[in-house]
Amino acid sequence: MALERQDASQLQLEAVIGFNGHVISGLRVHPHREHLIYPLGSTIILKTIKDGKQEFLHGHTNNISCISVSKSGSYIASGQVNSMGFKAPIIIWDYEQRKEYAQLELHKAKVEALAFSPGEKYLVSLGGVDDDSIVVWNIETKQAICGSPASANSSGHCLTVQFSNTNDNVFVSAGRETYRVWELDLPNRKVRPKECQTSKLRRTVKCVEISEDDQFMFCGTTSGDIMKINMKQGLLTDCGPVKKKYNLGVNVLRVLKSGDLLVGSGSGTFSLCSSTSFATHKTVELEKGVTSIALRGEGQQFFVGTEASQMYRFSYDDFNPELISTSHSSAVNDVAICFGVSELFVTCSLEDIRLWHINKPKELLHITVPNMTCNCVDVMIDGHSIISAWNDGKIRVFAPQSGRLMIIIHDAHRMGVTAIAGTRDCKRIVSGGGEGQVRVWELLPHGHKLLETMKMHQAMVTCVTIKSNDKECVTASADGACIIWDLVRFTSLNMVISNTLFRSVCYHPEEYQIITSGTNRKISYWEVFDGSAIRDREGSQSGAINAMHISQDGRHFVTGGDDKMVKVWDYLEGEVTHVGIGHGGSITSIKLCCNNRTLISTSADGAILRWRFPHPPSSS
Template identity: 40%
Template sequence: MDKTAEEENIKEVEDLALISVIGFEGGTRHGLISHPDKKHIIYPMGTKVIVQNWETKKQVFQGSHSNNVSAITISCSGKYIATGETTQMGFKAPVTIWDLEEKKTFQKYEIHKMKVVAVAFSSDERLVFSLGGRDDSNVIVWDLKNMEAICGSPAVGPSSGEVTTICTPSLHSRFFLTGGNGNLRIWNIIPETRTLKFREASVGMTKRHVLCIVVDEENKHMYCGTSTGDVMKLCLNLPTHPKNDDSFNSPALLNCMALVPFSKGDNSKTVDCYHNGVRALALLSDEMMIIGAGDGQVDMVREQKKKTVKPDGIAIKNPTKPLLKRVRCTSVKAEITSLVVINEQIIVGTMSSEIYSIDLKSFQVTLAVTCHTSRIYGIAFPYNYSKVFATSGENEIRVWNTEKSQELLRIRVPNFICTVVLFSRDGKSIVSAWNNGTIQAFTPQTGKIMYVIQSAHTKGVSAMDMTSDGKKIVSGGCEGQVRVWKVSLQEQILCGALQEHRGPVSSIQIKKNDKEAVSGCTDGTCIVWDLERLVRSQIIFANTLFLCVRYYPNGCQILTTGTDHKISYWETFDGSLIRELEGSLSAPVNSIDITKDGKYLVTASNDLLVKVWKYNEGTVTHVGVGHAGVVTAARVSDDGKYLVSVSSDGAIFIWNFPHELSEDMEEIATEDQEEADKTQDSDLPGNKNGESGKREENSKKTSKKVSSKTTKK
């Protein structure tokens, strides 16, 4: 192919249209924020920033970052979003300002090293303040009007710990606050001299690790959540008029507030501190406050303003005065990383990548967003049905509604990994393979267990497929065996064990006629098995670790992917190589899927990309960008409406499949398959009319129909 043809192919590649993302980056501190319109919430997921209407649940995706989003904030008017990223050692970490209305990048600067831990806008939206991570530890002030950095300074002194949070007052645009491990500062910007001045907060002998900071509407007081489990209240001492900001005093500690014991019958007579620290704060009117703790506790508290230093029966540990009194409380049972209040609801984000909605009056908890918290291993659609799909991961199987992106069912098997999940052809069972060596079947409606094959493989089940009638299962194990099972609700019988692989079996697929199966292994072999005679029909050798193997719809060809970064086309009959495509320039290709009509294939690889290919031409038509982790699997629904991809960080991306599928190839595939099956049946041992020559001739005819199109010109 000449240069001109290559350039044309590159130009034809388009981006996949993203419908929705199931996931929430719970590890991003204060990553869940609310839009000023009180209708939308904004949060990161990998390299994407998701703007979601809280009522309709409709998602809009803001830009695409090169790396994981580590910090996010929104301006007072809601016009701009600022995000920070995490990069590798030795690289600059960019801060990007997005125009939310026009949905494009407004400005971008790369000054910090490796990671940006916090960003904030000034009240007049003129300045952006960004805070570098441990390897940077600098605070930068960026001017949006002049598109330049005004000034910067080390965020801490040589004897102080790491700075982790930043906050801006609403009435003073030239001031901002930073806090961290043993440090709490107020900063003043002098634009004329392009310098920064700071003052340490006056806290006396009190030593705290500040995790979050909020300022009241009048800019008189600031509240700091600490790792100790109490709340520090300080007087800001800002200038009375926003323009008189040349001189300012240090914030002064008023008190450290802890909880009155929840139970009146508590005999300890000591104050309560929040376990694992106060991670998030939100101020309400009438001197009320919402506190989110590291143990998942969410409290509505009121500050007790009593003159008495020591309430009756409670021993005060300096300087916990006055105390906080619980008004309402609940728990989300996971470390809280974000907390916002919108429309009489408390929206809470947790470290377990879940978002909860808590009614402000009743404190009733509702799970709003959930996802896998770790690597996802497999995807499965029911036969000819695209409205639901299932995913498998650590400890669980989850069934999702494709249109609403909501979880319908969760099947938990603690302490084990589900490596493969699939639906039976009739849709009456979910069959799964686990790393503890078992094969388990569940009901798709309730998740109730139907049957279990104990010790299906000695070192865990790594691959599996089921025949169309649901009566046989072919499984592969980490010890290298391929086993054939006859299954029913009453009994599960081992028909045979095939021992030719010398490594973990990575992928298995059964042919449409249910008489053959192909298995790929990390030992560099791919074997076609006769399921009726339980013998090897064909074997393929390659200098790669096979990761995925798939039959072409009519069964005449086999497609494989592996660590050699290639997509390989093989003849089923004699195992000869037809062609090879460069599946990825730099990474192994983990998964491959072929559409029902055989015209398109989809690949997922370690380069974080999802690609749609034309089968015959071997060219890429669309690329999906957005995953922050290794893309472990990708599947197309039978109707060709959806493309679902999953990754190692637990994210699920639902794309709009860009091509329309036809039924022509499926009809041809069925006719060819029936013709091949008749020939194969006549050639079985014991049949007097069998002729091996006819079998070979018909198989070659079937193969030529596709191979003539796929051979390189």
């Protein structure tokens, strides 16, 4: 089988567009002040603040759930989620070497939070709701010292941990009705918790910060206020603000050298407030909830991450947000590269379409359709329009320069538009729907006209590919059939059937063969003339193959799917030549630039990855 070849080379990852804004405190600034550190899927990205250059740490097998950086910056720790019943590993990374230092496994299903001790002797880890245990690890020996249930009773659930700023033996934890100060008893290999008393106040704490002198712990709550607890006495000393609480709770806190607090709320409010009276000094409203606040140096500059997968830069003095990074905050459903211009590509997701420059991971255009999902997207070959398919059953055509809505086709498909492609003459659109119909539309100067509805598929149409002469097309469907259609007479010419849910289909550039992929994990070659099967290749050892694309010279094609691996294939040999590992979620779409130099892949975790395509274009 092709996958058992051991000589497949590593595909070179050039850039990643994306930021997982849902990981609480997932955005960090390295103590050397040169790099931003943040997770995306199963990858940790180190991004140079000055010029935006990226490095990648690969090692996790599933989405990263938490991250921590040691005080000197020598170590980065990251935890992940895993399937129920399986252990979720923690990886400690050597920052200077950019490689794995240790892998630690005790927690089940999820690692909720991590924190380094100030002297970098220990790492404390917290398991998720199915685990709810605290473990202290010795960094030098890479072994667990001791562990304990995180909460005192079954009604409590711990959500966060934080180490003391001055003492390697003291840390705190908090969550739903649990607030504890822990002391490490090293000779007896135990941790001893002290319950903090909050009188009648009952809160769920989402985040904890400790004052520089270790006198107080500040707890941000889901109720929108902040509890101030004396760590030595374990007593609540204050709680505020009393009147104007933070909407949707306090997600993240940071204590500045001045003693003031930076507060990020679930509604997007970002504030600077007093740690004594909780009075607000400055405030701004950002898009969606604030999930990360990362200080650079003494806090004169800081970076903020949000649930909208946006990053902002602030300075302490003017407190004005500078948007430095944007990306999709949910699954990227499709990617299309502008024909003949290997510098621009388009992606689509929940509520939006974005236009990107291939060498600069910065969006050029952002089109939003609230509360709708864009299932797929294509760019007309003349570059004058972006055509898009939406789950509300509409086809929307936008101008790529301004994002202006040029044409909207209402009720294009009854169960949502699930596949779309434009003809080379830019006069027609072929669309597929959730109900299985294939429709051909003519674009007019001031509107559109339905030319034909073709009804043979029995389930959702997943892919439409049009022949270069615009006279034929092939559609793939979840009913296990691919149909070749005559676009002149609007009849079916051939059908191929397989025991699979087809996800993708491509014409070979010479157009005498098609290749398909789907849930049976196979790459299949078929004759266009009579629909006969030529050969099958095992495309994946686990999961469906969701996307494929073929090079213009026909010598190679690329695939991606639920195994999260990008694969480059030799077309004639049917063998994998290169494998790319970097996605943390299932690969949803993949495209190869017409110059055969760049490959773009997208995934369900919101990531867009740019790879160096390893095979130069054919000279013939």
